Amino acid sequence: MSVSPVVVDDVSVSLGGVPVLRDVSFTVDEGEVVALLGGNGSGKTTLVRAVLGLVPHLRGRISLFGTPLAQFGEWSRIGYVPQRASVSMHSTTVRELVSSGTLSSRKLFTRLGRARRARVSEVIERVGLSAKADDAFVHLSGGQQQRVLIARALVSSPALLVMDEPFAGVDLSTQQRLSDLVGSLHADGMSVLAVLHETEVFAPLIDRTVVLREGRVAAETVVETHSGHGHESEPPVRTVRLIEEVRPWK
């Protein structure tokens, strides 16, 4: 039986005493791409931060790969792409930053090693930045920096990729390129939880959307794929089915 990479059950979160999320539930099943949508201040970023244990939750349960968050230790199974990286050492290179993604599976006082070094080069190549591998991260454009953050998250070959607005400030062609990359990894079985402002280029990959409004789940939809009129030659048709209606607020 497969275990859902993410299960969020009736979770509430407060920041500085202010309720930000209330009674939120959703799951990311194995191999599924889930998009978290919602306007500014709806609680999307707080929700992914709570899922990753970066902010504490007051009530409810969060489990990762079947293990309660507090006991979870297999962090190499998770790749995280934050909205922005603040790298204060302006000489830090792309290769160094991506290499730091290997630390979840590295012992203390050990060197990077040949296999991991090759893996770092491989993911840098996959995001199309081989020519920039030894350049300073801070000198890259916004889209290139985003690609570095995705490479850093992918270097440990995670089973779950969590992305927080990966396309913010990224031009359309780079968005398409990043989306294609995530799509190919998803085809290999990787699950994805992505906070998105708009689905746009990512839309074809999405299996389920969870829409947040004022800290609650306002709607949840699943995307179902059908073969077009039963003819194999026709492209499959994707339809969206609402599985949870907008609920009135208390």
Place this chain on the structure above:
Amino acid sequence: MEVITLAFMQRALVAAILTGLVAPAIGTYVVQRRLSLLGDGLGHVAIAGVGLALLTNTSPLPVAVVVCVAGAVGIELLRERGRARGDVALAVLFYGGLASGVLMAGAAGQGVGTLSNYLFGSLTSVTTSDLAIVGVLGVAVLLAAIGLAPQLFAVCADEDFARVLGLRVRAYNLLIVVLAAVTVTTAMRTVGLLLVSALMVIPVATSQNVFKGFRAGVYGAMGIGVTVAISGVFGSFYADVPPGAFIVVLAIGAFALSWPVTSWRHRHRPLASVDEVGPLPHEPTPAHEHVHGPGCGHRVVEHGDHVDYVHEGHRHVAHADHYDEH
């Protein structure tokens, strides 16, 4: 070079070499965490340790190490729990440490003259037992700073990402301030407690101007640190001035020399192409009823793959159900 045959100079040189290597190594992480003044605050705490040692008639170095480490742990816990803002916490360190140190030294019948040996360094004051302590602690700090470099780098570069890697961020943050505290106190015989922070920060800044990459930056800073420390010890001997001041002036000189390298690099960096415009912040505009579009009355400016509308001096671009500032 008869000067090298002098026993006190040999001890001072060994201490300076260790300090020159260790201070920039740990300083790299301190700078990266934007706590450049931490070393200064810890130096002041260490003065309290020196005062306590003078008052109790014990050896200053071990007492200063213990007091400074305790102060460092306290300040990190305060910072972590948000009980005190970083600058307020550092101010408490600065003035509390300095005042209590001077107070205790005075009560012990020692004047500011005795304390100044610890504040600005003194070649003749490095004893054999001091050297043993400086050697053991210096090597320990160096092993941690270099051996744990990947973990410390990850924690300093991006704390959230480090947490998701499963790293014990809190423990590493504590380790950094403890290593900084040990470094500050072991440097008090050579650079002095008031100037050691400069040796933790300036070679790091210089190295970043010259070398590319974090690792190269660490080793570069250590190279610069040890060079100015050794030169400063000799300069101090011949000029008969405190070594700390000489070392720091040399470090600042090296930093000034590194500026042309930075300027040259900036001039020779390839210009960003249109699709490489800097990161666009996601900054929504205040809500407005007006809908931008062709012929809406606002000036249109091309921006990469889209157009911005100039609205009351701001450039707006449509994003989902709102507009962003560009």
